[in-house]
Amino acid sequence: MFDWDDLKHFLAVARHGSTTAAGRALNIDQSTVQRRITRLEQRIGQPLVERHPSGYRLTAYGQQLLPHAQLVEQQMLALQNVVQSSARELNGVIRLTCPEPLVVRITQSPLLERLQTRHPGLRVEFVVSDHYVDLGKGEADVALRSGDTVDNQLIGRKVADSLWAVYGGRDYLERHGSPARTEDLAQHAWAGFDESMGKHRATQWLRQVAPDARIVATSGSVLGLVQLAKANVGLAALPTALGDAEPELVRVLGPVPELTRIWRLLTTRQLRRTPRVSAFFAFMASEMDTLRPILTG
Template sequence: MFAWDDLKVFLAVACNGSTLAAGRALRINQSTVQRRLLALEERLGQRLVERLPSGYRLTELGTAILPFAETVAAAAQGFEDQLAELARDRLGIIRVTCPEPIAFRLNQSGLLDRFHAAYPDLKVEFVLSDHYVDLLKGEADVALRSGDTDANVLVGRKIADSLWAIYASRQYVERHGGPRAVSELAEHPLIGFAESMRAHRISVWLHEVAPDGAYAAHNTSVLGLIYAAKAGVGVAPLPMSLGDAETDLVRLFGPIPALTRPWRLLAHPDQRRTRRVSAFFTFITQEADTMKAILTGQS
C-alpha cells in the first residue's frame, strides 16, 4: 500500500521541480520531502525522479504514474471538500461572497437579522472580496455578483441592476468644476482600478472613452475608489448605491448605460439544492425590495 503523504510529496516535487520548493508548498522541511520521496521509490523498486544540478526531473516511470497520482490527489481533495461541506451543513453555515461595501449595507439594513430570526438554525458568514471568489472550487456557497458570470455553470436569478455614475468630491467640484459628459472625462484627473484589475469593466470602459486620460490614483477595491474620490484628487466611476450615500461626493452624471450590469444571486447547482442555500435563496427573493435598495440605492 502507498501512503498518501508520499504520493503528495511526489506530486509536489513534480509540480515544483525541487525538494526545497516542494517543502515550501507543503509547509514541511526539505529533509521530510526527500525522505518520503525515497520511501516511495523504495516501495516501487525504481526511481521516480532524476536528481540534476538544476533540480529534479521525472523519470519515465515518474511521468507514467503522474496522471494516476493526480487522480488520487483529486479524489483526496474531493473527500476533504465533502467532509467540510457536511460539517457546514450540520452547523447550518452559509458562506456568502460579495464586495465589502455590500456586506456592510446588508448588515446595516437589518436583513440578516430577519433571516437569522426566520431560520435560527442557519448562520450567514461573509467571504469578502472585490475579486470573484470561485464557487466552482467551493470557496463560497452563494455569491452576490454583478457583471460577467459563469452563467453556463452557476445557477441563480437576477435581483437588481448594478448602476454606476461619475463622482467627485464637493471640494474638487468647487475648485475645478467637473465633467458633464463622457466626452469631458479626459479633461480631469481620473481615479480607476490598478493594473491587476485591468479586465474589470470599469477599467475597460475608462480606457475606451478616455484613452489619453491622466490618472490621479489607482486602487484595487471599490472602497479605495471612494476614499480617493473623497480625498478630492480626481473623478471616479462608482456604484450609485455607494456614491449617492456619501455626503462628501457629488454625482456629476450618470447612470452610465455602458456600465449597467445585472446583480445576480448565484450558487453552484449542487449547493443550490442544499437546504441551507435553498432557504437563503427563498428569503432573498422575498426581500426583493430591500435587496434592490441595498444594491442600487434606489427604492
C-alpha cells in the same frame, strides 16, 4: 376519506388491546381514543374493533385493514424522518461572497435579523473580495455578483440592477468644474483601478471614452476609489449605492449605460438542491424590497 390521526388511534388500540392503554401510549385520555375510533368507523362504514371482557379486539375487517394501516404508519414515519433531517440541515453556515462595500450595507440593514427570525439555525459568513471567488471549488456557497456570468456550472436569479456613475469630491469640483458630457472626462484627473482590476468594466470603459485621461491615483478596491474621490484627487466611477451615500461626493454623470449590469444571486447546481441553500434563496427572494436598495442605492 380519513386522516392519519384517526388511523393512529386504530393502530394504538390494535397494539395495546384497550382504549385505556392506547390513550396512555398516545398521551391522551381514553374518551378521545374511543371518539377517534368511532369517527374512523363511521367514515369507513364498517366496525373495526369490538369490546370483550378482556379488552378490545379487532373485527375481521379490522384485521384485514391492519397490515395496510401499518404500511401507512411506516411511510409517515419515513416522511417525518426526512422532514426532521432537512430541518437539521438548515442548521449551519451560508458562506456568502460579495464585494466588500456590500458587507456594511447588508449588516446595517434588517436583512440578517430577519433571516435569523425565519431560520434560527442559519448563519451568514461573509467571504469578502473584489474579485470573483470560485464557487465550484468550494471557496463559498453563494455569491452576490454583478456583471456577466459565463460559468455554466452556476445557477441563480437576478436580484437588482448594478448602476454606476461618475462622482467627484466637492472641493475638486469647485476647483476644476464638473464635466457636462462624456467628451469632457478626458480633461479631468481620475482615481482608477490598479492593474489587478484591469479587466473591470469601469477600467475598460474609461479607456474607451477618455483614453488620454490622467490617472493620478489607483486602488485595487471599490472602497479605495471612494476614499480617493473623497480626498478630492479626481473623478471616479463608482456604484451609485456607494457614491450617492457619501455627502462629500457629487454625482456629475450617469448612471452610465455602458457600466450597467445585473446583480445576481448565484450558487452551484449541486448546492442549490441542499436545504440550507434552498432556504437562503427562498428567503432572499422574499426580501427583494430590502435587498434592492442595498445593491442599487
